[in-house]
Each structure stands twice: as C-alpha cells, then as structure tokens.
Amino acid sequence: MQKKILVVDDNQDTVQILTAVLKRGGYIVVAARDGVEAVEKVQQERPALVLSDLMMPKLDGFGVMEAMRADPGMNQIPVLIISAKVDPVSKARGMELGAKDYIVKPINPGEVLQKVRHHLQEGLS
Template sequence: MSQKILIADDEPNILISLEFLMKREGYEVVVARDGQEAIDAIERERPALVLLDVMMPIKTGFDVCHEVRASETLRDTPILMLTAKGRDTDVAKGLALGANAYMTKPFSTKELVQKVREMLGQTP
C-alpha cells in the first residue's frame, strides 16, 4: 500500500508539479490550496507526511503547523515546510513551531524526493 502525502500550497503550478512528482514516486497524494483546507485534510486523511507551504491564504503554514502540533491526535504527523522565505529567522520559526524539516524554494526535485523518503523512513 502506498503512503499518503498531503501537499498544501496555494500556487497552482507548484501544486501540480509536486503532485505529479510524488505520484510518480508511488505515493498517494491529497492536495490543499489554503491553510484551512490543509488542516481539514490532515484531520480527514491522516497523511504519512505533509508538504506545507508557508505563505497561504486563510491560515499560513506556520498556523497549520502550530495547530497540528497542538492536536493530541495529529501531533506526530511529519511536516516538511516548503517556502520561498529562506531567512534564518523563518527557518527557525518553522522549526520552533514543530516542523520536522524545512526546504526553501526553488529546490531540486531530487533533493525533495530524497528528503521525503528519508522522513518516511524509506531507503533510496
């Protein structure tokens, strides 16, 4: 059975690219286009991993990360934050809110796939 990944990003091109990439790698993919959709999808789908954009409408990736970590049932969900905000303070904030890892855009698809596998405990 393939593992389920939630991709939360408000940028359609990035969403389509990431969805294609993760499906090609054999993962089941669920998408969310804003922070509230992401939280609803995490609660409903219980993904093995969340790829979470920081800058999204309604709720930011930081808000989503905070809510997931505050939830008794969701707190162990691995979160990889993806963002164009690569300043050290942004990275520190994401990690402080409980993100397991942080990648800045633009990123190499090869590196992203490697990171996803690593976070899901899979060997390449």
C-alpha cells in the same frame, strides 16, 4: 502499501509539480490550497507526511503547524516546509513549531523525494 502525502500550497503550479514528483515516487497525493483546508484535510485524510508552504491565505504554514501540534491526533505527522522564504527567522520558527525539514523553492524534485523518503523512514524506526 502506498503512503499518503498532503501537499499544501496556494500556487497551483507548485501543487501540480509536487504532485507529479510524488506520484512518480509511488505516493498517493492529496492537496490543499490554504491553511484552513490543510488542517481539515489532515483530520480527514490522516496523511503519513505533510509538505506545506508558509505564505498562504486564511491560515499560513505556521498556523497549520500550530494546529497540528495542538491536536493529539495530528501532532505526530511529520511536516516538511517548502517555501520561497529564505530568512533565518522563518526557518527557525518553522523548526521550533516542529517542522522536520525546510526545503527552499524553487524545488529540486530529487531533493524533495529524498527528504520525503528519509522522514517517512525515520518515523518507522
């Protein structure tokens, strides 16, 4: 059975690249362009995993994680951050909010697939 992944990023190029990479990896991909839409899509779609940018309009990636962690129906879904922010404070805050991993842009397609597979398998064990 194919796993569904939610890609959250306000940059359409990033969404297209991640969608192509994940589809080649055999995943179903759903996209959201801002944090508010992301929370709605998580509630509606119940993805197996979320790949989220941090810097977005309406609600940033930290806000998405806070909303997910506060909801018992969403708090077990793993979140991987994909961001151009490389400062240790952003990374530490993301991990404190429950992110499973932090991937720095520009993305390496092989790294993204490897980390997605790893965290999906981890959830099965």
